[in-house]
Amino acid sequence: MSASITSFELYAFWRTSATYRVRVALRLKGLQAREINIDLDAGEQRSPAYLKVNPLAGLPTLIQAGHPPITQSLAILEFLEELQPAPALLPADLHGRARVRSLANMLAADTHPLITPRVRKYLTSAADFDDAAWRAWQQHWFGTGLFAVEKRLASEAATGTFCHGDQPGMADVCLASVMAVMQVFKIAVPDIPLIERIVQRCQQLPAFAEAAPLLQRGAPTT
Amino acid sequence: MSASITSFELYAFWRTSATYRVRVALRLKGLQAREINIDLDAGEQRSPAYLKVNPLAGLPTLIQAGHPPITQSLAILEFLEELQPAPALLPADLHGRARVRSLANMLAADTHPLITPRVRKYLTSAADFDDAAWRAWQQHWFGTGLFAVEKRLASEAATGTFCHGDQPGMADVCLASVMAVMQVFKIAVPDIPLIERIVQRCQQLPAFAEAAPLLQRGAPTT
Numbered sequence: 001m002s003a004s005i006t007s008f009e010l011y012a013f014w015r016t017s018a019t020y021r022v023r024v025a026l027r028l029k030g031l032q033a034r035e036i037n038i039d040l041d042a043g044e045q046r047s048p049a050y051l052k053v054n055p056l057a058g059l060p061t062l063i064q065a066g067h068p069p070i071t072q073s074l075a076i077l078e079f080l081e082e083l084q085p086a087p088a089l090l091p092a093d094l095h096g097r098a099r100v101r102s103l104a105n106m107l108a109a110d111t112h113p114l115i116t117p118r119v120r121k122y123l124t125s126a127a128d129f130d131d132a133a134w135r136a137w138q139q140h141w142f143g144t145g146l147f148a149v150e151k152r153l154a155s156e157a158a159t160g161t162f163c164h165g166d167q168p169g170m171a172d173v174c175l176a177s178v179m180a181v182m183q184v185f186k187i188a189v190p191d192i193p194l195i196e197r198i199v200q201r202c203q204q205l206p207a208f209a210e211a212a213p214l215l216q217r218g219a220p221t222t
Numbered sequence: 223m224s225a226s227i228t229s230f231e232l233y234a235f236w237r238t239s240a241t242y243r244v245r246v247a248l249r250l251k252g253l254q255a256r257e258i259n260i261d262l263d264a265g266e267q268r269s270p271a272y273l274k275v276n277p278l279a280g281l282p283t284l285i286q287a288g289h290p291p292i293t294q295s296l297a298i299l300e301f302l303e304e305l306q307p308a309p310a311l312l313p314a315d316l317h318g319r320a321r322v323r324s325l326a327n328m329l330a331a332d333t334h335p336l337i338t339p340r341v342r343k344y345l346t347s348a349a350d351f352d353d354a355a356w357r358a359w360q361q362h363w364f365g366t367g368l369f370a371v372e373k374r375l376a377s378e379a380a381t382g383t384f385c386h387g388d389q390p391g392m393a394d395v396c397l398a399s400v401m402a403v404m405q406v407f408k409i410a411v412p413d414i415p416l417i418e419r420i421v422q423r424c425q426q427l428p429a430f431a432e433a434a435p436l437l438q439r440g441a442p443t444t
Contacts, residue, residue, distance in 0.1 A: 055373055055374070055377065056370045056373065056374070064317075067317050068317060068321070068378070070317070070320045070321070070324060071324050071328075072323065072324040072327035072328060072331070072332075074296075074323065074327050074331065075320050075321075075323035075324040075326075075327055076320070078319070078320070078323055079316060079317075079319070079320040079323075082316050082319065083316055094301060094304050094305055095286075095289050095290060095292070095301075097300070097301070097304065098292045098297050098298070098300070098301040099290070099292070099297075101294065101296065101297035101300055101301075102292060102293050102294040102297040104297075105294040105296050105297055105331070106293075106294060108331060109294070109296065109327070109330060109331035109335060110294075110335050113331060113332050113335050113336060114335060114336065114341070118366075119336070122359075122362065123349075126358070126362075127345075127349060127351070127355065129349070133349070136348070137344075137348075140344065140348075144340075148278045151277055151278065152277070152278070155277065156290070
């Protein structure tokens, strides 16, 4: 299937980490998607129109014309990889692929779900977290996840200019997505020099730079 | 590569949901792994011997002889699928694969990381959660995740005897893993009849039945 005849719609919001991953992956593969903004701050994810697209009200949702909506960012990245294998987001060898998917899951599955709005809502309502307690929670889980990834990147021979060798892939997309959302929330994690180097390298690529949350429609302009 | 000449070691603990997923997937594919018990209650995940295998002290870790350790259950499932494609844990068509991975991620990425021991440790120490508060937290997130999956299964035409059609796959493995760990922790979620039917169907297969937490080495015998 040629990219030029493939039509995508991406239901998106400027600051979500999971939306960022899909934006980067589409760009890396040279695919275009028409973005439809779902303003989470205005509650648009619960509008009747969006609930028809995604009854679970989550973001992002990718739709390839004529097919059912696809949700969950990692599932979308795997879909794009299979739809358009080049340039690849996963290496060719089975063990390299397992390593990249493991790193991606450490970030997108073990780290990010802990700091989502729904968790914030629970902790600030049912558990009386104040702003400082929520900030400590964010800091703790971002730190835990990133230190774990830093440790692997520093000790494993397969690490290159990027997380795995010298081409950007699925792990880099997830790593940059976590760092991007941390920047939005002004959370700093010290002592992750290898991650910082890799994410800086990512930022030099238009696919990553153009997906920056603050450059998206709906982002605050100041 | 033939299964008969492939040698695996699985670092495992009887009750973890992520270990269960790998146990089921190995059995579905007719692969054998020698299990090495890492007693989380005794802190064996922090022993020098295990930290050499997995410096992040997580479970499970799968090792194929002669290769680096593989961590993160979803990465391991994808690895096994690529190593030994039949019987398949993912359907053949791209959109079916995306649906199954999306369902799997709703459970293994959006639901399970919220109720892990490390989260319990944080909430009971830093946030003064007592047993009742932790139980309410577990109940809330298991419920949120399972209701969301139930809603999809009930409304999407691709649902069959199993989550996707009439063969067990990656989504069923993740669904059964969540239900298995809920049983261990005696958490009940009402009003998920479709999930209950699918998981009962899974339990009729030896690959699922034999992976039950209480049948594993190290499980309590009463």
